[in-house]
Amino acid sequence: MEKENWINEIIDSTNQIVQVLPSDGLYAKIQSQMNVQKTLDTKWVWLAAASIVVLASINIKIIMTEIQSEKDSEKTALVASISDTNQFYKNNYE
Template identity: 30%
Template sequence: MKKEQWIDDILSSTNSLKKLHPDENLLRQIKEKAATNEVNYKMLWFVAASVILLVSLNLRALGNVNTVQKPVNESQADNPFSESNQLY
């Protein structure tokens, strides 16, 4: 019951607020820009170049995953120290 009263109080608190209207010039400018079918070609080329770059980087990364690695000898796998990092 208290929860319903609280919800009603919150919803009724917006009744006293004044409704705002945008400036007529601003509203007209927004409508004019929305009505034009103008394309920003500089941005279009930028987006196309970005997509091509991302696709090529992904293809290159996938190509590197499929490369064959040199097999490890059993003696190298058993030895925790490499030959260049001798501790004695």
């Protein structure tokens, strides 16, 4: 019974809440702030674009260097596999 009384007291406490009305100019103030467009300075836009171009260029250069080093290592392996003695046949007479 005591628990039920406590619950009813809590529920009845909401009956004493008074609705608060906003000021007349609040809605207009909120609307005006929403309509204000924030723009970026063109300096920052160009800086971002230049940064992207620099990063893309660095990435392309690294990729091209890796491809070239792979080709060089393939050439080195091919050269190493070729005999440098000019003896094409094994000499069995020695």
